[in-house]
Amino acid sequence: MKPVYRARQVVNAVNLSTPLGLLLAATATRPEGRVRKGPDGLLVAGGYRLPVPIASAFTVGNVILVRGDASRLTGTSRLLRHEGRHSTQYAWCLGIVMIPLYGICAGASMLLCGDWASYNPFERRAGLADGGYDRRPLRPFLRRS
Structure with missing residues (x-):
């Protein structure tokens, strides 16, 4: 594993975001959705079943939680x-502090364009297209000003 991914793995363990992700995987996935090792120090768990967030996959620390089959x-x-x-x-965002920051940015994006990803800097920096998102334009009344 590259040193940068090892550092990310250690930082996310210390800042408690990966332990939170593992707790979610243990409590909110179907039994067949066990955690497996992914590339670059990531962990992947399938069978996420809670209604929020609505995304097909989301990350908490180094843990990626997937609705359905994680393969x-x-x-x-x-x-x-x-x-x-x-x-x-x-x-980089001090671990679980990212969760409320992400929520604030998602809400701002929703107000700006009606979509929680298009103007969310976390989603934009992660790559909208790679996440399966289309970039939506600003709401019409905001485009005029």
Whole structure:
């Protein structure tokens, strides 16, 4: 593993975001959705069943939680790379502090364009297209001003 990914792994363990992700994986996934090792120090758990967040996959620390079968996330998957970038964001955003920051940014994006990802800097930095998002324009009344 590259040193940068090892550092991300250590930082996300210390800042408690990965332990939180593992707790979610243990409590909010189906029994068949056990945690497996992914590339670059990431952990992947399938079978996430809570209604929030609504995304098909999301990351908490170094843990990627996936609705349904996690085997679709392979080492070459664009979605896996997108979620890996979110893992790095957890390391830089002081761990679980990223959760409320992300929520604030998602709300602002929703107000700006009606979509929680398009103007969310966390999603934009992780790559909108890699995450399966289309970039939506600003709401019409905001485009005029």
